Amino acid sequence: MxxxxxxxxxxxxxxxxxxxxxxxxxxxxxxxxxxxxxxxxxxxxxxxxxxxxxxxxxxxxxxxxxxxxxxxxxxxxxxxxxxxxxxxxxxxxxxxxxxxxxxxxxxxxxxxxxxxxxxxxxxxxxxxxxxxxxxxxxxxxxxxxxxxxxxxxxxxxxxxxxxxxxxxxxxxxxxxxxxxxxxxxxxxxxxxxxxxxxxxxxxxxxxxxxxxxxxxxxxxxxxxxxxxxxxxxxxxxxxxxxxxxxxxxxxxxxxxxxxxxxxxxxxxxxxxxxxxxxxxxxxxxxxxxxxxxxxxxxxxxxxxxxxxxxxxxxxxxxxxxxxxxxxxxxxxxxxxxxxxxxxxxxxxxxxxxNLGQRPRTAKVRDYRPIRLPPSSPDPVAVRPKSRRVVGVDVFVESELHPEPLGHLLEELVQGLPFRLKMVSNRGTQVYPPTGGLVDLVDHYRCRFLYGKEGEPSDREVLDLVGRVASRLRWMHLEKLQEFDGEPGFTKAQGEN
CATH class of the missing domain: 3.40.718.10 (Isopropylmalate Dehydrogenase)
Structure with missing residues (x-):
């Protein structure tokens, strides 16, 4: 064989x-x-x-x-x-x-x-x-x-x-x-x-x-x-x-x-x-x-x-x-x-x-061999001309309402090269308040933007997470990246 x-x-x-x-x-x-x-x-x-x-x-x-x-x-x-x-x-x-x-x-x-x-x-x-x-x-x-x-x-x-x-x-x-x-x-x-x-x-x-x-x-x-x-x-x-x-x-x-x-x-x-x-x-x-x-x-x-x-x-x-x-x-x-x-x-x-019979009205298409597209088993990387980390999203579990949570986060990051941009709940910005009426759960995304030239080091990111973790339970971290000058992340509903 x-x-x-x-x-x-x-x-x-x-x-x-x-x-x-x-x-x-x-x-x-x-x-x-x-x-x-x-x-x-x-x-x-x-x-x-x-x-x-x-x-x-x-x-x-x-x-x-x-x-x-x-x-x-x-x-x-x-x-x-x-x-x-x-x-x-x-x-x-x-x-x-x-x-x-x-x-x-x-x-x-x-x-x-x-x-x-x-x-x-x-x-x-x-x-x-x-x-x-x-x-x-x-x-x-x-x-x-x-x-x-x-x-x-x-x-x-x-x-x-x-x-x-x-x-x-x-x-x-x-x-x-x-x-x-x-x-x-x-x-x-x-x-x-x-x-x-x-x-x-x-x-x-x-x-x-x-x-x-x-x-x-x-x-x-x-x-x-x-x-x-x-x-x-x-x-x-x-x-x-x-x-x-x-x-x-x-x-x-x-x-x-x-x-x-x-x-x-x-x-x-x-x-x-x-x-x-x-x-x-x-x-x-x-x-x-x-x-x-x-x-x-x-x-x-x-x-x-x-x-x-x-x-x-x-x-x-x-x-x-x-x-x-x-x-x-x-x-x-x-x-x-x-x-x-x-x-x-x-x-x-x-x-x-009925093998050998042909229908009177229904037709069978003419088929040719399908050519399978080429593919490599190796990992494929997309390489942009430029890339930069501009901040981080930290996901936290909290029973606080948005405004006290936002104030707490701003206090926690004082002295760090990050500023709190917004907090969202199920994808909608809730802090700073937008005037909307949002039904809340205990799952918040907290977006911090880097305030210095260049991009944050991993040490700076970990310091930020450590500050947040001192008062809040966090479960997920996502770097916010730009590729070729375009954001590789989306905004929350209501975020400007």
Whole structure:
């Protein structure tokens, strides 16, 4: 067996017979039924694949492995580089992390690709509108870095991390995906009007990278307007690239436009590993009843075949799925009602019987290999021409009201080269008073600006913190930096 790299940059493990080796994880709940139906179709279509079956999820959690992913599964994925996976349960009360997220993060599958399209005989309020779009979701950073702290007993914090490297990778991927699928437009959805540094990084990088793709239309859209427009006129979109949380929400919204999660496949693609899975969960109440719709897992396998550059087999299966739906003789319970819907196995058998058929109205796109953007495993540093620390924010826990707290802080820093600029509570300036009416919690941000030439030494910063700590409980310190003369921090609401 040998690991090869295709011209488009993908890693593929070949058997001596020339078949492509993949890892199959059946999953939990309805997962094994969906995966079994999918494998049956793949084998009937003579997909040149060989499988290593491995486990992850609930059964592994119950054995006491907190990640939910055993070493033998990790080793298989490291070898094959390609995974077809059923949904995994994240049990409540045991297990530390989602096994799904663990797999995505362990192998840096930074691009979550979620296509949706209108299906024949799957009625929705949008039938006949020609919906056919892809949400490309950054899959590693943002709030899903899950770096959280209780800063006071009643105030929690999570860090929203957006890097230039991460933004550039996902944005380039979205443009390359658009080209590979013959699409013409890419929208970038952000909340950069409010989060000007984090979501703003995504917007700025999108606008820079877009210049390298003059053959594609590039549009920025505020994410709440994107949600509004997706409900109002979804057919205007072709590719939407966005941050992790935004993408999680928007992609579930888009699946609702075309018939639900039973028709929503996805891929998690990195430079080394790709994981293909349905968007839906394990749905334990339907497990073992042979009534679930396996289309999402099956179309995830179609995405996998295209990733492996087995385009003819992918088209053969997708055409059979569309023909089966168009024919309307065998439809699952989520479409026609579980009291009269086809069994999972019956639906898979109908697709097998229809291999070689082509639908009359629904069309399969022409696909080309997607070219993965280059990436270095080395840490990437952005080097400004100039940088300077101009002050510090010290976060404190206090039951004082803003005015006595502000006076206390001013007394504490007398004689130090810092002045108190303002105090905020949940992002709104409360000292000096602005005239606003703010509901307070015991979590304050205290902004001190440096009053001398140059920038403060670490010793001076620590002296400041020591003075504050002599009377107040502090929990967090943030340097205020300028890069190339521009502030690398935002103002509080009401701060001038």
């Amino acid at each position: 040998s690991l090869i790299t295709t011209e488009s940059g993908k890693k593929v493990y070949l058997t001596p017979e020339g078949r492509k080796l993949i890892t199959v994880i059946p999953g939990d709940g309805i997962g094994p039924e969906c995966v079994e139906a999918t494998l049956k179709v793949l084998e009937a279509a003579k997909a040149p694949l060989e499988y290593e079956v491995r486990e992850a999820g609930a059964a592994v959690f119950r054995r006491g492995l907190e990640s939910g992913v055993p070493p033998e599964t990790i080793e298989s994925v490291r070898k094959t580089r390609v995974v077809l996976k059923g949904p995994l349960e994240t049990p409540v009360g045991y297990g530390e992390k989602s096994a799904n997220v663990t797999l995505r993060k362990l192998f840096e599958t930074y691009a979550n690709v979620r296509p949706v399209r209108e299906f024949p005989n799957v009625p929705t309020p949008y039938s006949g509108r020609g919906i056919d779009l892809v949400v490309v979701r950054e899959n590693v950073e943002d709030l899903y870095a899950a770096i959280e702290h209780m800063q006071t007993p009643g105030v929690a914090q999570t860090l929203k991390l957006i890097s230039r490297k991460g933004a550039e990778k996902i944005i380039r991927f979205a443009f390359e995906l658009a080209r590979s699928e013959g699409r013409k437009k890419v929208h970038c959805a952000t909340k950069s009007n409010i989060m000007k540094l984090t979501e703003g990084t995504m917007k700025r990088v999108f606008e820079e990278v877009a210049r390298e793709y003059p053959d594609l239309e590039a549009h920025h859209i505020i994410v709440d307007n994107a949600a509004h427009q997706l409900v109002k006129r979804p057919e205007q979109f072709e590719v939407i690239v966005t941050t992790n949380l935004n993408g999680d929400i928007l992609s579930d919204l888009t699946s609702g436009l075309i018939g639900g999660l039973g028709f929503a496949p996805s891929a998690n693609i990195g430079h080394e590993v790709a994981i293909f899975e349905a968007v839906h969960g394990s749905a334990p109440k339907y497990a073992g009843k042979n009534v679930i719709n396996p289309t999402a897992v099956l179309l995830s396998a179609v995405m996998m075949l295209r990733y492996l550059e087995e385009f003819a087999t992918a088209d053969l299966i997708e055409n059979a799925v569309l023909y089966t739906l168009e024919e309307g003789k065998v439809l699952t319970g989520d479409v026609v009602g579980y009291d009269r819907g086809a069994k999972t196995t019956e639906y898979a058998e109908a697709i097998v019987a």
